[in-house]
Amino acid sequence: MTQKLIIIGAGMATGRMLEALVEADADYDITLINGEPRGNYNRIMLSPVLSGEKTFDEIVTHDDEWYKLHNVKTRFGCFVQNIDREKRTVTTDVGEALAYDKLVFGTGSNPFMIPLPGHDLEGVIAYRDLEDTQRMMDLGPDQNCVVIGGGLLGLEAAAGMAARGVDVTVVHIMGHLMERQLDEAAGYLLRKALVDKGIAVKCSANSKEILGEDGRVKALLLDDGTELPCDLLVMAVGIRPNVKLAQDCGLAVGKGIHVDDQMVTSDGDVLAVGECVEHDGAIFGLVAPLYDQAKVAAQTLMGEQTQFVQKKLSTKLKVTGCDLFSAGDFADGEGREDIVFRDPGRGVYRRLVIENNAIIGAVMYGDTADSNWFFSLIRDKTDITEMRDTLIFGPAYQGGTPLDPLAAVAALPRDAEICGCNGICKGQIEDAIATGATDLGAVRLTTKASGSCGTCTGLVEQVLAVTLGDEFVMPAAAATCGCTDMTHEDVRRMIKSQRLTSMPAVWQECGWKTSCGCHVCRPALNFYLLADWPLEYQDDPQSRFINERKHANIQKDGTFSVVPRMWGGITTPDELRAIADAADKYMVPTVKVTGGQRIDLLGVKGEDLPNIWADLNAAGMVSGHAYSKGLRTVKTCVGTDHCRFGTQDSTGLGIKLEKELWGSWTPHKLKLGVSGCPRNCAEATCKDIGVICVDSGYQVSIGGAAGMDVRETELMVQVATEDEAIDVIKAVTQLYRENAKYLDRIYKWMGKVGLDWIKERVEAEGPALVDRFELSQSIYRKDPWAEHAQTKADRYQPLANLSLEAAE
Numbered sequence: 001m002t003q004k005l006i007i008i009g010a011g012m013a014t015g016r017m018l019e020a021l022v023e024a025d026a027d028y029d030i031t032l033i034n035g036e037p038r039g040n041y042n043r044i045m046l047s048p049v050l051s052g053e054k055t056f057d058e059i060v061t062h063d064d065e066w067y068k069l070h071n072v073k074t075r076f077g078c079f080v081q082n083i084d085r086e087k088r089t090v091t092t093d094v095g096e097a098l099a100y101d102k103l104v105f106g107t108g109s110n111p112f113m114i115p116l117p118g119h120d121l122e123g124v125i126a127y128r129d130l131e132d133t134q135r136m137m138d139l140g141p142d143q144n145c146v147v148i149g150g151g152l153l154g155l156e157a158a159a160g161m162a163a164r165g166v167d168v169t170v171v172h173i174m175g176h177l178m179e180r181q182l183d184e185a186a187g188y189l190l191r192k193a194l195v196d197k198g199i200a201v202k203c204s205a206n207s208k209e210i211l212g213e214d215g216r217v218k219a220l221l222l223d224d225g226t227e228l229p230c231d232l233l234v235m236a237v238g239i240r241p242n243v244k245l246a247q248d249c250g251l252a253v254g255k256g257i258h259v260d261d262q263m264v265t266s267d268g269d270v271l272a273v274g275e276c277v278e279h280d281g282a283i284f285g286l287v288a289p290l291y292d293q294a295k296v297a298a299q300t301l302m303g304e305q306t307q308f309v310q311k312k313l314s315t316k317l318k319v320t321g322c323d324l325f326s327a328g329d330f331a332d333g334e335g336r337e338d339i340v341f342r343d344p345g346r347g348v349y350r351r352l353v354i355e356n357n358a359i360i361g362a363v364m365y366g367d368t369a370d371s372n373w374f375f376s377l378i379r380d381k382t383d384i385t386e387m388r389d390t391l392i393f394g395p396a397y398q399g400g401t402p403l404d405p406l407a408a409v410a411a412l413p414r415d416a417e418i419c420g421c422n423g424i425c426k427g428q429i430e431d432a433i434a435t436g437a438t439d440l441g442a443v444r445l446t447t448k449a450s451g452s453c454g455t456c457t458g459l460v461e462q463v464l465a466v467t468l469g470d471e472f473v474m475p476a477a478a479a480t481c482g483c484t485d486m487t488h489e490d491v492r493r494m495i496k497s498q499r500l501t502s503m504p505a506v507w508q509e510c511g512w513k514t515s516c517g518c519h520v521c522r523p524a525l526n527f528y529l530l531a532d533w534p535l536e537y538q539d540d541p542q543s544r545f546i547n548e549r550k551h552a553n554i555q556k557d558g559t560f561s562v563v564p565r566m567w568g569g570i571t572t573p574d575e576l577r578a579i580a581d582a583a584d585k586y587m588v589p590t591v592k593v594t595g596g597q598r599i600d601l602l603g604v605k606g607e608d609l610p611n612i613w614a615d616l617n618a619a620g621m622v623s624g625h626a627y628s629k630g631l632r633t634v635k636t637c638v639g640t641d642h643c644r645f646g647t648q649d650s651t652g653l654g655i656k657l658e659k660e661l662w663g664s665w666t667p668h669k670l671k672l673g674v675s676g677c678p679r680n681c682a683e684a685t686c687k688d689i690g691v692i693c694v695d696s697g698y699q700v701s702i703g704g705a706a707g708m709d710v711r712e713t714e715l716m717v718q719v720a721t722e723d724e725a726i727d728v729i730k731a732v733t734q735l736y737r738e739n740a741k742y743l744d745r746i747y748k749w750m751g752k753v754g755l756d757w758i759k760e761r762v763e764a765e766g767p768a769l770v771d772r773f774e775l776s777q778s779i780y781r782k783d784p785w786a787e788h789a790q791t792k793a794d795r796y797q798p799l800a801n802l803s804l805e806a807a808e
Helices: 012-023 043-051 064-069 130-137 152-163 184-196 244-248 287-301 371-380 385-393 407-411 426-434 440-447 457-471 488-497 503-509 521-532 546-550 573-585 606-618 650-661 722-739 746-753 755-780 784-791
Strands: 003-008 028-034 073-076 080-084 089-092 097-099 102-105 109-111 124-126 144-148 167-171 200-202 207-213 216-222 227-229 232-235 239-241 270-272 314-319 322-328 337-343 348-355 358-365 417-419 560-562 590-593 599-604 631-636 670-675 689-694 697-702 714-719
Touching (some): 012 287, 102 287, 144 152, 144 227, 184 348, 216 232, 337 385, 348 385, 358 371, 407 457, 417 457, 426 440, 573 606, 599 606, 650 670, 697 746, 722 746
Parallel strands (some): 003 028, 124 232, 144 167
Antiparallel strands (some): 080 089, 089 097, 216 227, 322 358, 348 358, 560 599, 697 714
């Protein structure tokens, strides 16, 4: 018989437990209760949300559709008031009593707030959830923030706000930052890097009082008399397991909720997972053991024999762009000795702590590529006697000479942990590869390895390389151009997170090696800036290719082609007469019907362009943008107007789409097709975006190609109305504009991010994407031919007429 399962708390541990139950088709009627007005999301990714690198929607792990699909009842924005273990009921703060057979606590932890005078002032917050993140995001670049706490969470908060231009000061009571993970030398390097990024850091600083004015924070007073003005004060000084609810209902509680190896509490029908748990005297804050607990709890609920085992953990982090690693015990002690390596030029520091010919601790800063190898030596207590002289240089140098860098990965046993966040070992990745997962994306989808923080991505790729041999090509992140070492993706992230709204700002903040870019990077930067900041950035014609500067395609003899727009492939006798008259007047040698249902006038002289445009404008025709990285055509069939097989007005929809999208700039050219029935006469299934009309509505698919690559589109969604189809297409176009690499067609972009990700984003933030698209179109939905013919015609005249003879 189906049992009732109630889960309290929608954190990362309960989210992973839910996934395990759903995947196993466990026979439970599940209700999820959460105090936050939302479901499960990746809490460790709040920092990229704060810095502007991600949106909240991107870190949601389970959306409303997921809960609905898997029949999980939800009570969000709802708190548990009482638990009656005898009656086995849970009562919420709105008076709803819910019966359970099994109950799981996932109540997480509470941020510790130092009880300083003034801690209850408005503007004093913790850093724990989306609301806290939003408070920090609301600060402007002219405001100040003080962060108390120099641990990971405090530094991430400081870095995120600094990325938004906020003036941030970190106050830390200890002598160096992140003292639990780093030694003093690594802490110094981290502090130096933060100061270089504009973050003030005060270590060995003791907070005395929070000063306020009219009930709101205005400054932090240190015990040496220093006042640090602030508009917001963030406390990030630690967490404590949230045990109050468990305590109130009589469960055994210590530092956390007591659980056994099966994650069962002192009540056999009640389990607990996550940061609220105490197991064998230990409490937990890192995500890897929480995921292990989630897996064990799910197996326990399904009656399987299982056991949670605490593992030796390493910490591999990226703080404000600085790679850090620590593992084991690196405190000074009798009988211990250090091996230290420093490279000041690269900002690299390594320290190994040796005892009894084994590594017992390691700290690394700047270069953590070999961290997994060092951690395996610590965990396995490997005797390092034979490799002591070269040990600090990593696995590639054992034996005194550089070896194959993949040799260390090949030597790892199958149970070696590769992805700490998700508890994925080498053997699981090898098994996934054996069943057809032959690239990083497929491995990530199948196993979740590298799918959380991403720091193990390189190691996963090495396992792929070792397993597949020559069949696997290690992806290399290509730099944008010779002016920078940054990839296109890096540059886009900087433009967004740092609010860079001009090319000089990009060159300065991203450390361009040249004074003003080159012919490769300038067109890309021009597009990224106008796509991300349409109101703030003014299009730079000199950063465009010749065709886009001239608003016509240059031909091999130096003449140009002129293609007026024909909405949805429809024209009129008057338009045809105007085209014929223009061809005669300007002696156009070739008039050709294109594959995009338009007419191309080939061989127009450059100096004649403004005049031929003016004549076509007078007949009501505008630029067809046949030269642009933007919307080219929307090809249609006749649909229900004339065809006996047509199911919808494909021509009418094509015209509407073209009038909505024309003028928009995109990473590469954009071609659409709308077919009135599945016979697909408009060839919609090989376009960037295609619509197939059916009796019940409109099938929107994306990612087709019919050039050097030939690809069929993949179905994204089916909708019932024209308006829905138009909005979906606007949303996916804007998502493409905001995220794709310059010169990537939609099918290449889709190959990188995955169709599922595109569908999720469009579904989650469709209206917002449409709004941003319309904002951009308010600038760019205009006819450049008319503008140039009226105000810039002189630019098209030759600099000199060399056929004239000089006067005597």
